[in-house]
Amino acid sequence: MNAIPAAVLDELRRIVGPRGWASDPADVEPYLVEWRGLYRGAAPLVLKPASTAEVAAIVAHCRRTKTPLVPQGGNTSLVGGSIPFEGGGEVVLSLSRLNRVRAVDALNDTITVEAGCVLADVQAAAAAAGRLFPLRIASESSCQIGGNLSTNAGGNAVLRYGSMRDLTLGLEVVLADGRVWDGLRGLRKDNTGYDVKHWFIGAEGTLGVITAAVLKLFPQPQAIETAFAAVPGPAQAVELLALAKAMGGGQVSAFEIVPRIGLELVLRYIPGTADPLAAAHGWYVLLECTGGKGGELRADLETMLGAAAERGLVLDATIAASAAQAAGLWKIRENISAAQKFEGGSIKCDIAVPVSRVAEFIARAGAAVTALVPGTRVVAFGHIGDGNIHFNPLQPAGMDKAAFLARWDDVTRAVHDLTHALGGSISAEHGVGRLKREEIRRYKAPVEIELMAALKRALDPDGILNPGKLL
């Protein structure tokens, strides 16, 4: 990558004005480092425009001068999608100052927000209007809507409400030539041509810069019930899911699997946690239902768990008696990754398979990994209701961490090959970024890569938008 001429940088600074940019190394540092430390890039300039018009002027100038730019939201990527390369030949375009809630339309159940809004603030704005914005992910207090859109964020509530793509009715996008496409429609039905918004959702900033969106809102659930159930194994967890989905009253809103080792690591390293059940079991399901009425929903959940126990699908279970107890159950689920860190090195795979293949995946992937590195502790947990497993093999006790992590490519290769053989996805919710750019080519048919490249060429012929990411 070539250095960016000073005159180009000067003009970009002029576009955003004195408050809209940073070049000082200390100031730009947070924009250059991926939070997990996997990537550290370089950039001579971080731009922080305050309006869509400024974004458009920036992109137009970059197009004229063939200057590559990296759009960035809350910088919570797990795959290096929002970090510039090391060469310093790109500018970073932070959307964080575009953070207005433009409108809430409660009767239409929509909210119109700018790309730089933090997800938690959008959740709060929805709640203030008596509505729910249902996207729930671990990074919600710092990730931004533009990033959620560009990565089609998933998380805990996909089972009931869908991914970010499903939650989006309209977009405003600055195209690669600096023109603005105003697709900020708040419509449930609109069949007047190709649905352009879907091109940009999940495109990781490579086709355009999303500046605002119209998102769907939902009624706030009247009742929430949360259960923690021991199950014989993943196969029974999937059968339990089918029972829970068919339950009268309310709807399953989350369905997560937790292995015994995951619970044990949390109990060992995370203060303020306790085993919810009296005896130890091999596998657990964290199940949340919402939408019915308080007492009835709890009764329905008890009935369902009882029926599941009779069929041998549930060995023991507890239902949270309070919001605090429910939070305690979620704390276990949410801290598995963090607890793994204290125990040594882990290799991270974020895969999805058809729900009907999850049990087979967990068994075969575990066998493949322990064959490669005997003694590896298999930590497989997460959104089993979506077929999405965070499969994170943990180093054998006592093994050198670096020696284990040196097997990263072997291990992920085995896991990804199996995932592909089972009709699955090697990146369920984390996206492609830099980390999996080459890896997706191993599994996608060439015709699909060519289709993707055709759209990229059509929309960004000079390749200035987040080059080297995804494609």
Place this chain on the structure above:
Amino acid sequence: MNAIPAAVLDELRRIVGPRGWASDPADVEPYLVEWRGLYRGAAPLVLKPASTAEVAAIVAHCRRTKTPLVPQGGNTSLVGGSIPFEGGGEVVLSLSRLNRVRAVDALNDTITVEAGCVLADVQAAAAAAGRLFPLRIASESSCQIGGNLSTNAGGNAVLRYGSMRDLTLGLEVVLADGRVWDGLRGLRKDNTGYDVKHWFIGAEGTLGVITAAVLKLFPQPQAIETAFAAVPGPAQAVELLALAKAMGGGQVSAFEIVPRIGLELVLRYIPGTADPLAAAHGWYVLLECTGGKGGELRADLETMLGAAAERGLVLDATIAASAAQAAGLWKIRENISAAQKFEGGSIKCDIAVPVSRVAEFIARAGAAVTALVPGTRVVAFGHIGDGNIHFNPLQPAGMDKAAFLARWDDVTRAVHDLTHALGGSISAEHGVGRLKREEIRRYKAPVEIELMAALKRALDPDGILNPGKLL
């Protein structure tokens, strides 16, 4: 359009074999006429391939010889999308023999079907597996899945389950160069690049030929309750919708508005119908809830309607006591269009606006139309829960039908201009086809038309796929 050389037609016949084509005028007639009679095309050959491989060979040969083709499913288009032009320079590609259900995966809640499957057969296959495929549209006994996908079909259950786009997890598509893209994934989460399937859904066969799909299934609802409620007007109907959505237990699965004149026309012309309520009212809502438990769901619905009555949102209401009574309520809703035909000429508009603007739309559109043609009877009904109104002005009593229909363009122009001003869509669920190809250019920003054209050029550079439709 030029005539297609005999050698090209011969090769196309050879590809599909003797059972795979028709040329006799009587045999091809059903493929050339739109069922409403608005369009009648010509074609020297109708191809009826029996496999994806045959479709691929057809399209490859058409690409080599620059022969335009018109993909066709059940031929139930309302906008001329599936009919060739009059010149006879196109072949029709019927997908009707690709009608296998390839797989049902109950644990994954998916069904894999070919494009030529009739929607009702897919509903039945899902039911046989103890699941629900929720798409419900008037043409379900003859429309085909390929057409449902290519038009992003909507209908009565969008409020709860979404449009065809939302119900689709994977596609198999024959591209314009004859290659097959196998995107038949059954995954709830997959973020490994651009989501190519969304390009083809709703593209009306102009970007590729959909040959199969993986569709979502749902639990069959344990309970269904259907109510017919008189409301003061559309504004109160929208407020009632918000109450119904927030109701504990079950979920609103349909929410339709019916005006008094719609009910009166049905009572006058459709045998076996009766006014569900004792007194006449100006507006009605047909409301369906599903998913809770029998007795409880009914009690919840009664409580909600009671609360709505106290707030003046409901004037009178009845809840169906049996499936037969519920069918009777739906019969009223489904026969408004048919009843209008007996009363004279109608002008048809299929629009959507934000739900919060529906009442304003109905009032202003009615005023605009009666200003243009005094005495016009405004029949506005349909999916108010989605903001989707079938706005079908009916000729003044005693006016000459042809004279009224001669005002079609004036009337639709006024309605569409207003729709656009309210942030709406001039084709909520019927698509573009031939009928609205020019009309969408009036309302879409040039940049959006250019984006659409860019994808068309990238995917079908010779323009052989359904030319002159949509774009």
